[in-house]
Amino acid sequence: MSSKLSKLEELRRWDGLDRTRLPRHVAVIMDGNRRWALDRLLPGKLGHKAGVETLRETVRYCLELPIPYLTVYAFSTENWSRSDEEVTFLWDLFSDALTKEVDSLHANGVRMRFIGQIDELEPRLQAAIARAEAITAANTKLVLNIALNYGGRREILEMVRQIAVEAKEGSVDPATLTEDDLTRYFYTAGQPDPDLLIRTSGENRISNYLLWQLAYTEIYVTPTFWPDFRRGDFHAAILDYQGRQRRYGGRPDKA
Numbered sequence: 001m002s003s004k005l006s007k008l009e010e011l012r013r014w015d016g017l018d019r020t021r022l023p024r025h026v027a028v029i030m031d032g033n034r035r036w037a038l039d040r041l042l043p044g045k046l047g048h049k050a051g052v053e054t055l056r057e058t059v060r061y062c063l064e065l066p067i068p069y070l071t072v073y074a075f076s077t078e079n080w081s082r083s084d085e086e087v088t089f090l091w092d093l094f095s096d097a098l099t100k101e102v103d104s105l106h107a108n109g110v111r112m113r114f115i116g117q118i119d120e121l122e123p124r125l126q127a128a129i130a131r132a133e134a135i136t137a138a139n140t141k142l143v144l145n146i147a148l149n150y151g152g153r154r155e156i157l158e159m160v161r162q163i164a165v166e167a168k169e170g171s172v173d174p175a176t177l178t179e180d181d182l183t184r185y186f187y188t189a190g191q192p193d194p195d196l197l198i199r200t201s202g203e204n205r206i207s208n209y210l211l212w213q214l215a216y217t218e219i220y221v222t223p224t225f226w227p228d229f230r231r232g233d234f235h236a237a238i239l240d241y242q243g244r245q246r247r248y249g250g251r252p253d254k255a
Helices: 001-014 031-040 044-064 077-081 084-107 125-135 153-170 179-183 233-242
Strands: 025-027 071-074 109-114 142-150 195-200 218-220
Touching: 031 044, 044 071, 044 084, 044 142, 044 233, 071 077, 071 084, 077 084, 084 109, 084 125, 109 125, 142 153, 195 233, 218 233
Parallel strands: 025 071, 025 195, 071 142, 109 142, 195 218
Antiparallel strands: none
């Protein structure tokens, strides 16, 4: 099959979407791995493994459309409260997936970035993360932000601490700070805020995720568990987004 035909078929998979109104940045709360496994009478760890495959497919969807920024919630600061067995498995799974996927992501033009308290992770994992970021640093087709050991309140706290240090040094005047000034202190500095947040498994909360960045994000909740989230689900989320009227707190345009 020629590459041109493959491209045509690829475009047809997204029939019904307005290519001029795609979100630039999609954020995802990948929820429901354990419940997916429980429903199938499987160990919870198999749900997490299935979730890795879904993330791989979601990256592919973003490249096809294209959507230039994707941010996924992989491990929150609250996830440490889970059992030692599950936490250990999650980190081992992440380390293994990172090693296996980085070359493929690099070949497809994906830039990997990791946001969160990375300096609190094991040195071995920090080294793997640094390597992945370095290898993919020049890629421009898609920025894949992986929120790891991440908490929205913690991010804001770190921002406040940094501003306090700079104010004490005299390099920042707090009285003149604007919202635009503050954005450079966040992990997603230089990127557009998410246009669309997708949360799987039917939970209607944002779970301490990108608290500043989600101020005017459109939220789409689906009952589908993350391991079952496929092309049709992503298509439905984008189509729903395109049906919204984004007002950013203002009045809708008059007809």
